[in-house]
Amino acid sequence: MAGIWKLASVALFAVSITAQNSTYVNPAVPTGTPVAGVYTGSLRPQIHFSPPKGFMNDPNGMFVDANGTWHLYYQLNPTGIVAGNQHWGHATSNDLYHWINQPIALFPPEETVYVFSGSAVVDSNNTSGFFPDQDNGVVAIFTLARYYDDGSAGPQTQNIAYSRDGGYSFEYYDENPVIDSTSSQFRDPKVSWYEDHWVAVIAYSQEFNIGIFTSPDLKDWTFASNFTPHGLLGTQYECPNFVKMPVRDADGAVIDEKYVMAISIQPGAPLGGSITEYFVGDFNGTHFTTSDAVTRLTDFGKDNYAAQYFYGIPDGQNQINMGWASNWQYAQKVPTGNLEGWRSIMTTPRVNYLTEAPRIGLVMIDELYDLTPILDDQLNASIFNGSGTLALDYSSVESGALYLEVNVTNINTTLLTEYSTLNVSFASPASGEILQSGFYFSGDTPFFVNRGGIKGFDNVFFTDKFSTSDVYSTGSGDGLASWSMKAVIDRSIFEVFVDGGIHAGTVLFYPQQPLTALNLAARLHPGARISVNVRSLKSTWAEFENENGTVLGNVTDSRS
């Protein structure tokens, strides 16, 4: 959670204090029933999570329960379209694409003490003692950030709340805070389980340390070590994540496991504003040591920040994360706020593991989580020999959302020239707007995305061209190389996974008219095989709309 919103937030609304289990509830904010939302706007993603109304930032508290229900909480300002007045919004899913909006899960304890970012765990062994007769108790741990009347920041402390109904409603622990502090820059605890104790990583944001704390019971925490300044600093560290991942060989077999420390930096990212870096290493229960001196980034775009990894993935399996698809440089200015009453999207769910990429070594792979539940019609499947073009009018796809897959095989690198390229673009014939992407198979082998041809948002920080360099594999001994890309486009967000997810790019765009025309052009050499598949995606929100086009969420709640 960034500090930049703070001046905007404090005195936005007339207040009347309602004491309810010692939380502060603004009369404009519903309790016990979800915030209703309209998901039909032309910029509203149809297969991504976005909040029903208001301003969203970091994902929080993500866990999967024993029934396979995924819980996503998120920083929510339910009373405005800029950051401030932070609550924890809540949504659940059985497939990570269909999200059911739930009642707000955490309310501020006082009018100007906000519930900042944090995490949640299932305390199946009742280590906390909060759960007399159940194994599905949930404990959330988060930062409470106090602000004074003049808008200045007070202390940030770490606090817990527990849920006896599987994560739908929470009660604050009556001996909070569990980690006290006088610092106004100490936040975003992420908790995981290590053999026989809990581990929390927490950012000392402006000292560039990640504090590692341990606890037997989620209540009593002991400082264990600092992960001292590493990599890019930006001007703050935020939202640390600490997670064990399998290391897989080229055939997908698990050959090792390593810890990943992910740190979001903001502001001051190399591309401007916010970005996430990560470090690979080992952990012994109290200390994290990196395996090398390399700083790696999770995204080559500008719109993937503060990602969190779900708690509850069984040991040894791939991890799964979702990030906040935005950047503090313009998150509070993007046009969805004034046009449609909401701001910010979560990324698609991504499956993560480590593998050795050609030349650059260990990287965290980002694969799209299983799309099967939302795949719709096959719009085109083509195989080109050497070169080809495909033009697809998808104006009849109601969701406006597509999935694209391209495999290029039998590449003879000695036959490549500087003109050997593959381009994919999405355009609006009505407005002439265009979102471009493409790959150069020779030279520095760059992959690029260009949102400069989209005209609905003009902001000096909304920079328009992104690229990465992909050293693709020269294959298995026959001397022929292969390369692939996968992409999802969803009204105002484009996510591309290059070369099996070695590189991921997350790019927002705000068209004046919907994009409805896909163009693909490939030019390699005779014998190179280009296999393309384009599918429409089913709107997940449309399924939950009532007769008036409103998504009410879980209104079956017995507490209301």
Ligand SMILES: *[C@@H]1O[C@H](CO)[C@@H](O)[C@H](O)[C@H]1NC(C)=O
């Ligand atoms: C929360 O507050 C409500 C209203 O005051 C009360 O009915 C309820 O029992 C409280 N819940 C707990 C667990 O204290």
Ligand SMILES: *[C@@H]1O[C@H](CO)[C@@H](O)[C@H](O)[C@H]1NC(C)=O
């Ligand atoms: C799983 O679902 C059952 C039946 O709905 C419910 O009783 C149980 O509490 C759920 N378990 C968890 C972990 O939420």
Ligand SMILES: *[C@@H]1O[C@H](CO)[C@@H](O)[C@H](O)[C@H]1NC(C)=O
């Ligand atoms: C729960 O207890 C079992 C048995 O002692 C132990 O193996 C496991 O690590 C514990 N897990 C958690 C999350 O407490």
Ligand SMILES: *[C@@H]1O[C@H](CO)[C@@H](O)[C@H](O)[C@H]1NC(C)=O
């Ligand atoms: C959970 O812990 C509390 C406090 O120690 C205890 O009273 C309760 O019996 C425990 N429940 C279970 C199921 O172990």
Ligand SMILES: *[C@@H]1O[C@H](CO)[C@@H](O)[C@H](O)[C@H]1NC(C)=O
């Ligand atoms: C973990 O590593 C630290 C730093 O090397 C060391 O001081 C500590 O004793 C180690 N702990 C265990 C349990 O090995």
Ligand SMILES: *[C@@H]1O[C@H](CO)[C@@H](O)[C@H](O)[C@H]1NC(C)=O
């Ligand atoms: C796919 O697109 C190509 C090129 O535009 C076209 O020739 C082909 O008929 C299309 N195939 C399908 C299944 O629509």
Ligand SMILES: *[C@@H]1O[C@H](CO)[C@@H](O)[C@H](O)[C@H]1NC(C)=O
């Ligand atoms: C690649 O092309 C070169 C030049 O035509 C040719 O000599 C070579 O055999 C080709 N390699 C393969 C693996 O086909």
Ligand SMILES: *[C@@H]1O[C@H](CO)[C@@H](O)[C@H](O)[C@H]1NC(C)=O
């Ligand atoms: C792809 O786009 C680039 C940049 O505009 C252009 O130079 C190249 O010729 C295009 N390639 C194809 C196959 O159209």
Ligand SMILES: *[C@@H]1O[C@H](CO)[C@@H](O)[C@H](O)[C@H]1NC(C)=O
């Ligand atoms: C691809 O085209 C080349 C040259 O036109 C031809 O020799 C080759 O047989 C074709 N390959 C396939 C799989 O059709």
Ligand SMILES: *[C@@H]1O[C@H](CO)[C@@H](O)[C@H](O)[C@H]1NC(C)=O
């Ligand atoms: C690309 O290759 C993968 C792995 O072999 C395969 O599962 C997928 O269907 C291919 N996609 C296309 C469009 O050829």
Ligand SMILES: *[C@@H]1O[C@H](CO)[C@@H](O)[C@H](O)[C@H]1NC(C)=O
């Ligand atoms: C839809 O809107 C109409 C007119 O405002 C209202 O009467 C009706 O109750 C609404 N239906 C639902 C399901 O909210």
Ligand SMILES: *[C@@H]1O[C@H](CO)[C@@H](O)[C@H](O)[C@H]1NC(C)=O
């Ligand atoms: C609705 O919320 C209740 C808890 O209040 C929960 O038990 C139930 O599973 C939820 N239903 C859905 C469809 O999310």
